[in-house]
Amino acid sequence: MTQGKVRVLVAKPGLDSHDRGAKVVARAYRDAGMEVIYTGLHQTPEEVVEAAIQEDVDVIALSILSGAHLTLVPMVAGLLRERGIDDVLLLVGGIIPAEDRPNLKQAGAAEVFGPGSNLDEIVDFTRRNLRRGA
């Protein structure tokens, strides 16, 4: 029987055009044996959630370097709740000031990873906090 693979959506919501970090994380997930769907730039929160639904992902990793995280993260989390999706791990990465992190976690992000975060730690955290028995 084929084993299931962990499926991760790496998404860049909003107007931010810096995706090198997102691609580095995507490769790290791939090297850890996961299947990574990368959306490309300039996604709306609706597009992110719709992709997450169609791809039936276990994890949504939002990459935000534009400073718009306080708007975008709650929007994505809100849409997930609206669509009744409660088994997806939501992670945020990018340029996120320390004082904003509690805010994001309250909005629904399980963890926030700033610049220079250790890739192994990101992958490890992801594996340990999956909400579906994968």
Next chain:
Amino acid sequence: MDLVERLLDGDRRALARAITLTENEDPAAAEIAAAVYPHTGQGRVIGVTGPPGAGKSTIVDGLTHLYRQAGLRVAVVAVDPTSPFTGGAILGDRIRMRRSAADAGVFIRSLATRGQLGGLSWHTGSVIRLLDAAGFPVIVVETVGAGQAEVEIMRHAETTVVVMIPGLGDEVQAIKAGILEIADVLAVNKADREGADALVKELQMMLQLGRPRVRPAEASSGEASPGVALPGVAWLPPVLKTVATSDQGLGDLVAAVDSHYRFLEESGGLAIRRRRELDAEIRGIIRDVAGQAACAWAETAGSWAEAFTRVIARRVDPRSAASELVSEFLGPRT
């Protein structure tokens, strides 16, 4: 079954979950497959393949857009290879399908081949049938035409579009030979590049050489025109030029794809292809399931360890050892 009811009702989460269960060979997948089968048969499957970098995803996005303009909902299955070293995959086709990804009438699912032992080629038929049952009249399956698994996947398509680009050089000779076997329509993409016209001519020539000539009694002109079916003639794949990034040539591509489908319907070829595909699919699954069962039995209840030791000691060759183990497995049935 609740998941199937919701899938048939148009619930995308249910559809996506059913695809996951199918991919993972979850025990529920068999029940799902049985429940949806009566609801299949209306969708048509278009395959798009070709070497990496040919612009397949961009072409799929363009084709999808045109079918949507014609009022048809479209499902896209985009297949990318699983890394043989890590078991993971980067599934990046959605990036090139921005227009389609934002369209509520389109459903895009990215799948990884998941390795050689079975892998996705086992499940492609089942996944396509889920999309068919969910009510998508057009289902596009896109693969990188690199390996055996990808060619297997193309068997599920009724019309296969092969995308080529100019300037690939001699490496493409080997690809071309295989391509002519499976292509129903050829698209030379990035046709604004140098060498496009030469490639078109070369492909047309190879196609003409590989096809039976029409006997004069069966046609007025004595030679098949590309994309036009004459009675008693096999389809001659047209070679089209496209520049997918600016939507050039895509209207003609859709016309050629539709024309091929009509040809299949009118000539009875559609029914023949479907029978062949279902036959091959069933046999493939039997081989894989029975093969796995035989290996598992040989290792646990059979003489695997003993036979393997003899092979290592060069007292028996691998083929004979395998035959012995299979005979042991089959027991009195042999």
